[in-house]
Amino acid sequence: MDVSVVLPSKNRERHVRRAVRTAFRARHVREVIVVDGGSSDNTVDVALKEGAKVIIQSNLVYPGKGIAMRDGAYLSSGDIVVFVDVDIANLTPEFIEKLYTPIMRGEAEFVKGCFERVAGRVTELVAKPLLRMFYPELAKFRQPLSGEIAGLREVFYQVEFESGWGVDVGLLIDLHKMGVRIVEVDLGFKEHDMKPLHALTDMAYQVAEAILKRAMRDGKIDELWASEYMSSIGKMDLRGAGFA
Amino acid sequence: MTPEEYFIVRVALAITSIALTIFLGSKSGALIMRNLSKFGRSFASKLAELVKYFIIILGAIVAFSILSLDVIVLTSISIGIFIVLLISMRDVFSNYAGEIYLRVRRPFDEGDFIKVGRISGRVVSINSQDVELVSVKGERIIIPNQFFLKYPVVNKSSAAPTSIELKVVFSGVAPEEAEKIVAEALSVIQPELFEDPKILSIITRDDKTEVDLLLSVANQQKMKWLIGRLSKELHGRGVEVEIV
Amino acid sequence: MRSVVIGGGHLAYFAITALRDIDPRGRLTIIEFTSEKVEMLKKTFPFADVVLSSIEGVEEYISRNRFLIDVLVSATDSDALNLRYAKHSIKIDLPIVIAILNNPLNEPVFAKENVRYVINPYKTIESKIKEIVGKFRVNVIHEFSKVEGGIYAIKVEDAKTLRRVQSFVLKSDTPFFVLSTDKRIRASSAKDIQIGDVIYLACHDREIKGLLKKIGRLES
Numbered sequence: 001m002d003v004s005v006v007l008p009s010k011n012r013e014r015h016v017r018r019a020v021r022t023a024f025r026a027r028h029v030r031e032v033i034v035v036d037g038g039s040s041d042n043t044v045d046v047a048l049k050e051g052a053k054v055i056i057q058s059n060l061v062y063p064g065k066g067i068a069m070r071d072g073a074y075l076s077s078g079d080i081v082v083f084v085d086v087d088i089a090n091l092t093p094e095f096i097e098k099l100y101t102p103i104m105r106g107e108a109e110f111v112k113g114c115f116e117r118v119a120g121r122v123t124e125l126v127a128k129p130l131l132r133m134f135y136p137e138l139a140k141f142r143q144p145l146s147g148e149i150a151g152l153r154e155v156f157y158q159v160e161f162e163s164g165w166g167v168d169v170g171l172l173i174d175l176h177k178m179g180v181r182i183v184e185v186d187l188g189f190k191e192h193d194m195k196p197l198h199a200l201t202d203m204a205y206q207v208a209e210a211i212l213k214r215a216m217r218d219g220k221i222d223e224l225w226a227s228e229y230m231s232s233i234g235k236m237d238l239r240g241a242g243f244a
Numbered sequence: 245m246t247p248e249e250y251f252i253v254r255v256a257l258a259i260t261s262i263a264l265t266i267f268l269g270s271k272s273g274a275l276i277m278r279n280l281s282k283f284g285r286s287f288a289s290k291l292a293e294l295v296k297y298f299i300i301i302l303g304a305i306v307a308f309s310i311l312s313l314d315v316i317v318l319t320s321i322s323i324g325i326f327i328v329l330l331i332s333m334r335d336v337f338s339n340y341a342g343e344i345y346l347r348v349r350r351p352f353d354e355g356d357f358i359k360v361g362r363i364s365g366r367v368v369s370i371n372s373q374d375v376e377l378v379s380v381k382g383e384r385i386i387i388p389n390q391f392f393l394k395y396p397v398v399n400k401s402s403a404a405p406t407s408i409e410l411k412v413v414f415s416g417v418a419p420e421e422a423e424k425i426v427a428e429a430l431s432v433i434q435p436e437l438f439e440d441p442k443i444l445s446i447i448t449r450d451d452k453t454e455v456d457l458l459l460s461v462a463n464q465q466k467m468k469w470l471i472g473r474l475s476k477e478l479h480g481r482g483v484e485v486e487i488v
Numbered sequence: 489m490r491s492v493v494i495g496g497g498h499l500a501y502f503a504i505t506a507l508r509d510i511d512p513r514g515r516l517t518i519i520e521f522t523s524e525k526v527e528m529l530k531k532t533f534p535f536a537d538v539v540l541s542s543i544e545g546v547e548e549y550i551s552r553n554r555f556l557i558d559v560l561v562s563a564t565d566s567d568a569l570n571l572r573y574a575k576h577s578i579k580i581d582l583p584i585v586i587a588i589l590n591n592p593l594n595e596p597v598f599a600k601e602n603v604r605y606v607i608n609p610y611k612t613i614e615s616k617i618k619e620i621v622g623k624f625r626v627n628v629i630h631e632f633s634k635v636e637g638g639i640y641a642i643k644v645e646d647a648k649t650l651r652r653v654q655s656f657v658l659k660s661d662t663p664f665f666v667l668s669t670d671k672r673i674r675a676s677s678a679k680d681i682q683i684g685d686v687i688y689l690a691c692h693d694r695e696i697k698g699l700l701k702k703i704g705r706l707e708s
Contacts, residue, residue: 038591038593056567056593056597057567058565058566058590059590059591073568074569075568157542158542
């Protein structure tokens with residue numbers, strides 16, 4: 001089995017060289033695909049020089065991570081597709097190998113990476129509570145929003161990718177509903193740029209939207225309750241919650 | 245006239261000869277550039293240079309002759325050098341001849357997708373010595389121009405429909421009936437044709453009616469299938485036919 | 489002729505209507521990935537065969553029918569998929585393979601992968617705005633698909649440009665017409681071109697680049 005590594009990125013010229021080189025150093029990796037979100041810096045040129053395949057994501061919207069992931073999956077030709085954030089400062093080939101190993105061993109079709117990091121605020125405050133409410137069988141995942149994932153390519157072709165920040169939790173729920181075997185692997189410590197608090201509102205909203213949309217689809221809640229809940233999320237004041 | 249004066253006159257004549265041929269050479273070069281640029285600027289400029297220097301060399305030979313230098317020896321040496329160059333650089337001249345062929349005959353243009361032998365790719369540039377292609381795998385391929393003088397080239401970008409003439413021979417069927425049967429059979433295969441089919445002629449000869457058809461397809465691989473289909477339609481109408 | 493359109497969104501819609509217009513009696517197949525869209529497409533385009541396929545099934549379908557397909561248009565909402573299908577179609581020698589871009593920034597990506605016919609539906613935005621506002625120097629009106637050239641509009645703003653343009657037209661025998669300041673469309677001789685006119689030239693890329701260099705307007 002061979003592996004395609006997909007790196008969604010935008011304006012990451014400082015990180016992409018290292019990320020592409022590291023990905024190529026992992027075993028079984030046949031190609032590295034950088035899906036660019038319309039960078040205004042040299043991300044594309046740097047990626048091309050390092051031998052990555054590059055495509056610009058089909059719709060330049062913000063956030064477009066889900067579109068980038070979808071395009072990366074569609075362009076890939078490996079049996080396994082691994083998605084990794086391009087700006088992980090301590091990315092190593094072992095990071096990538098840990099993600100695909102359970103699939104290669106036949107233990108799973110989809111893998112979520114989890115890692116030690118400074119607390120994920122949207123994970124703890126939004127994703128986990130909602131998952132516990134509507135998909136308690138998924139509450140065991142320590143990092144349900146982790147963008148470090150791997151899966152059989154054919155599995156990604158059977159699901160829809162949310163366009164924004166809800167993509168990771170959306171995939172988790174949809175693949176679980178399809179009966180795909182999912183495991184979580186420990187990737188160690190992730191050194192990563194953290195978003196400032198005010199930038200998390202949209203992320204929180206989209207994560208909640210992805211979960212509630214699926215809960216409605218699966219008959220777990222009714223629409224009226226969901227829209228009231230969503231508007232209450234928008235009014236939540238996270239200042240003074242103890243985070244930087 | 246004293247010998248010295250005679251010598252001065254001869255030198256003046258020699259200089260005039262060279263100056264005249266330089267002038268004629270430049271003018272000839274410019275004329276060639278103006279009229280042959282449409283075949284490619286670099287090709288035209290090289291031809292212009294060749295002609296210009298040929299005229300200048302002729303002028304130099306005339307000048308040597310005026311100065312009573314041993315023209316025969318000089319000419320023989322020049323021819324000798326030229327023959328040695330021709331032999332040692334025959335590939336270069338062959339490539340140059342190839343470029344003339346490509347410019348005049350234009351079997352393909354820059355941007356076309358071509359197949360020559362087992363090599364296929366998109367033409368990036370047509371140069372004086374070679375043609376540069378990029379293969380579907382992104383490999384850069386350089387093909388010496390002389391190759392195109394020896395091997396057939398398939399231009400896949402021309403996408404011109406291929407037309408084929410068929411003759412349908414009916415035995416013991418009147419021309420009007422034959423035309424009707426052919427028209428009905430053609431209407432079945434018409435959706436697969438690139439352009440409307442044409443009945444070119446209907447001739448009766450020795451109790452046989454020959455209907456000449458013109459069929460046009462873009463996908464040349466389809467021709468065999470179409471003939472088979474047409475045959476089936478005609479035989480299905482209970483007539484004895486032969487397709488030639 | 490037999491055409492196949494992959495995708496059922498708005499890009500595909502225009503491709504389907506164009507192909508139908510070109511050959512109303514031809515065979516047209518549309519491939520889509522969801523059953524809801526397939527049902528919708530069947531109603532919208534009753535003359536077409538609409539096929540439900542998986543992402544990977546499309547390549548199998550194209551390969552199976554490679555001896556019959558004349559034109560393939562990949563018009564899904566993913567440039568990655570369009571690129572993939574176009575490359576596969578080229579590899580199996582389909583005669584005419586067209587990809588329609590969702591993101592115009594992918595045009596060089598497709599060109600690099602030898603996809604010859606790529607449609608950028610957003611290309612006219614720039615030329616139309618230039619034409620409407622009128623404050624352009626050079627405007628690319630149309631690029632030919634099968635020849636490296638097109639139709640270019642140049643505004644004759646000054647005497648130098650006028651001289652160069654007249655000289656170019658005379659020497660190169662380029663066909664042209666003029667949109668004059670009094671809004672008349674004229675196809676006359678080079679000496680009738682005046683300052684303020686917009687001249688529309690149909691020529692090859694290499695010719696227009698030469699002219700633009702001379703008038704100091706070498707833009708993209």
